[in-house]
Structure formats: structure tokens, C-alpha cells
């Protein structure tokens with residue numbers, strides 16, 4: 001693979017109105033799909049494809065205005081730092097962000113007030129709506145649990161989406177003054193009750209055949225509500241990714257999630 005798409009595409013042929021885009025993690029499951037989506041978009045131009053072992057400088061040398069990052073939680077902060085330093089907007093799908101990392105990025109951006117960074121745990125429109133619906137429903141149900149189900153090659157657990165969903169639900173419960181979900185478990189094998197994210201149990205399934213799926217289970221006396229979203233194909237993330245690529249130049253600073261880009 002060449003690390004710069006401009007190697008194959010003479011500069012003279014490029015239209016100045018196109019947004020030049022670089023993809024980090026270009027050989028990965030998501031990166032491959034993003035490369036296709038950018039190539040298929042009339043208003044975008046793929047100028048750099050970077051994967052592990054390639055020079056990150058390629059995205060700057062190729063003139064990328066926006067970088068899309070689907071790499072790994074352990075390398076994404078270095079990538080974002082590089083892009084901010086080089087005045088390149090970032091659309092980040094890579095997971096693993098906590099409040100400390102987000103605060104660090106916001107601090108870096110103070111020196112570059114024109115640069116935009118969006119960190120989105122999930123670009124799927126259905127997944128974003130599921131998070132919103134779960135947040136809305138949370139205050140009406142004493143019990144809530146999150147179950148995420150993914151392909152077995154996923155490196156992190158629980159998923160970034162599940163962690164964000166649990167945090168949003170927990171915040172809604174706190175705002176409504178709800179006590180912790182009832183749970184009389186006195187004896188369990190380690191892990192049986194899932195991870196505790198701000199009081200919300202989060203369970204992670206890894207299963208061949210799956211792509212990315214999530215359920216939020218809500219319970220009250222005599223009834224349950226199950227909210228479920230399924231990404232059967234990584235194409236499901238592309239409308240959200242492309243929207244973010246087109247918007248980020250107009251959104252300086254740090255944005256978490258693409259909800260505001262969707263008018264939510």
C-alpha cells in the first residue's frame with residue numbers, strides 16, 4: 001500500500017473545492033470502509049492513507065484538512081496531538097476516551113482555536129438514537145442494564161458506546177433522584193454481574209458472526225422495555241463519518257458525539 005494517495009493522483013487533477021481527507025488506520029476494518037466512502041463522495045478527496053508503520057507526516061505533507069482516525073486506543077492520543085499541531089481537523093472514531101484524555105485534548109486545542117476535533121463513540125445513526133432513547137427512558141425505570149455484543153476481534157471491552165450509554169443513563173437517573181438499581185446478589189463469580197459503570201452494569205459479549213450490537217434493558221414492576229440496535233455492516237457508520245468530515249471545519253474546539261451535527 002502506498003502511504004499517500006497523492007502518489008496515484010496528480011495534484012493538477014485535483015479540484016480545489018474538494019475537502020482533502022487523510023485516513024489513519026486505513027488498512028483496518030473501519031479504515032478500509034472509510035477509504036471507500038471518501039473515494040465515493042463527490043465533495044471529498046482522499047489524499048493520504050496511513051496505517052501502523054507508515055509516517056504520520058504523510059497526512060500533513062499530502063495537505064489533509066481533515067483526518068479520520070480509526071486506529072487503537074493506545075495510539076490515538078499521539079495522532080490527535082500531531083493533527084492539532086499541524087492544524088488538521090480530526091474526526092475520531094477510535095474508542096478509549098475518559099474525562100482525563102478529553103480534558104487533555106481540550107487543553108491542546110486552546111493553542112489552536114481554529115482546529116476542530118470530534119470524538120464519537122459511535123457514528124451509526126441508530127446507535128446514536130438508541131443512546132438518546134435510553135437517556136429519555138432511564139428516569140422511568142428502577143432497573144437498567146446494558147449489554148453490548150461485538151465481533152471477537154474487538155480489542156476493548158466494554159465498547160465505547162456501552163460506556164457512554166451507561167454514563168448518560170446514570171446521569172439521567174441521578175438527575176431524577178433514583179436510587180441504585182435493586183440487586184440482592186450476595187454471591188457471584190467475578191464478572192458475572194458485568195462491569196460497573198457509574199452504577200450501571202455493562203455486559204460484553206464477543207461472538208463470531210456479530211459486528212456491533214447493543215441492548216439497553218429497563219425494568220419496572222410487571223414490565224420491561226428493551227432498546228436494541230444492530231450494525232450488521234460497517235457501512236452503517238459511514239453516513240455519520242462523512243457528515244462529521246464535512247462539518248468539522250465549521251466546529252472549532254472539542255465535540256463529543258455527533259449528536260449536535262445531526263441537530264439532536
Ligand SMILES: NC(=O)C1=CN([C@@H]2O[C@H](COP(=O)(O)OP(=O)(O)OC[C@H]3O[C@@H](n4cnc5c(N)ncnc54)[C@H](O)[C@@H]3O)[C@@H](O)[C@H]2O)C=CC1
Pocket residue numbers: 024025026027028029030031050051052053070071072073075092093094095096120121122123124156160237
Ligand atoms: N465510532 C464508531 O462508530 C466506531 C468505532 N470503532 C472503533 O475504531 C477502532 C478501530 O476499530 P477496527 O477498525 O475494528 O480495528 P482494526 O484493528 O481493524 O483497525 C485498526 C487499524 O489501525 C492500525 N494502526 C495501529 N496503530 C496505528 C498507528 N499508530 N497509526 C495508524 N494506524 C495504526 C492497525 O494496523 C489497523 O489496521 C476501535 O477503537 C473501535 O472500537 C469501530 C467501529 C465503529
Ligand SMILES: O=C(O)C1=N[C@H](C(=O)O)C[C@H](O)C1
Pocket residue numbers: 095121122150154155158159160161162211212213
Ligand atoms: O470495535 C467496534 O467494532 C466498534 N466500536 C465502537 C465502540 O466500541 O463502541 C463502536 C461500535 O460499537 C463498533
